[in-house]
Amino acid sequence: MPLRALVAVIVTTAVMLVPRAWADTAWERYKARFMMPDGRIIDTANGNVSHTEGQGFAMLLAVANNDRPAFDKLWQWTDSTLRDKSNGLFYWRYNPVAPDPIADKNNASDGDTLIAWALL
16 A cells, blocks of 8 residues: 555544544533433533433433443433323423422423433
8 A cells, every 4th residue: 555545544433433432522511511420411501400401411412422321320310200101201391499390281292392302
């Protein structure tokens, strides 16, 4: 293989690997900042409440980053805490400091859609 071709292969491979490394680092930073040990995603700009769209988005990120342990934690918390057993949809908001953390029993279609998409 000529030197020029070898250099091209090395450079191309390096360029392809750099974004993956950045993505891995970004995902780890995201989890460190927003994901609680039990799998709850917190909205740090909104009193550390949680929303279905945050859970679904994080589940999609876990899939994209091939992080099955994180996905399982996210799904377990979402399913056990936010799922309305009567209809299978998810309560849209969770406030951990409220007397009733799920005071509003409505769902949000954006959150339900993101969760469903991640489960595919």
